[in-house]
Amino acid sequence: MTSLVRRLCVIATGGALLALSACVAPVGPVEVTRFHVGATQPLTRGTIRVEPAEGQPDSIELGTFSAAVAQELAKAGYREPLPGQTGASQIALVRLDRSTYRPTRNGSPVSVGVGGSTGSYGSGLGVGLGIDLSGPPPEQVQTRLAVTIIDAQTRKHVWEGRAAFAVRADSPLAQTSLGAAKMAEALFKDFPGESGETILVK
Numbered sequence: 001m002t003s004l005v006r007r008l009c010v011i012a013t014g015g016a017l018l019a020l021s022a023c024v025a026p027v028g029p030v031e032v033t034r035f036h037v038g039a040t041q042p043l044t045r046g047t048i049r050v051e052p053a054e055g056q057p058d059s060i061e062l063g064t065f066s067a068a069v070a071q072e073l074a075k076a077g078y079r080e081p082l083p084g085q086t087g088a089s090q091i092a093l094v095r096l097d098r099s100t101y102r103p104t105r106n107g108s109p110v111s112v113g114v115g116g117s118t119g120s121y122g123s124g125l126g127v128g129l130g131i132d133l134s135g136p137p138p139e140q141v142q143t144r145l146a147v148t149i150i151d152a153q154t155r156k157h158v159w160e161g162r163a164a165f166a167v168r169a170d171s172p173l174a175q176t177s178l179g180a181a182k183m184a185e186a187l188f189k190d191f192p193g194e195s196g197e198t199i200l201v202k
Helices: 003-011 016-021 060-075 176-187
Strands: 030-036 048-052 090-101 110-119 122-131 140-151 157-168 198-201
Touching (some): 140 176, 157 176
Antiparallel strands (some): 030 157, 030 198, 140 157
16 A cells, blocks of 8 residues: 555544445445456455556545555455565555536426417417526536556456446535545445446445
8 A cells, every 4th residue: 555545544543434434425326347357266365555556646535545445455355465575465556537527408498388278258378488497407526436456476457346426516425535435335345246247336
């Protein structure tokens, strides 16, 4: 783990990330896809080091997601190298992409309706004008998290997982700490998962 991730892990002691993941908030599911070599050879756990993927800036935001990934890896049976060990048998490369966008509404905000009526006292024709005053759709935050586990010696990929999650910008889970815990938990649910299958984790 990088020094940044270690600092964040210290800050998150006492199970803070677990507590955050248990917060109740109205959210949609996380879309998760995993690939691994488990069908041809067993996945070994052993020691693992978490670090940014190539070209990924080592930011505080990435550090928060990396700390959440490290916690889920520990629950899956991996462990950090002991003090004094020069390396780990495997490396977890973390890639993060977060973007903000505003969905567009389909159709015109103005609608026109024509209605007619007949009766004993004549007929009438009315035109109704309807205007959508609900305003533009709320801003959304989309997060994509990818983790690739490689063999430290051969650099061979043994497991890869991708998770995608979108929430309203004003949702509690748009916050990095809450979103990181939820996405990492979803990504490693029933690890290693069914290779090639895409699931929705609520």
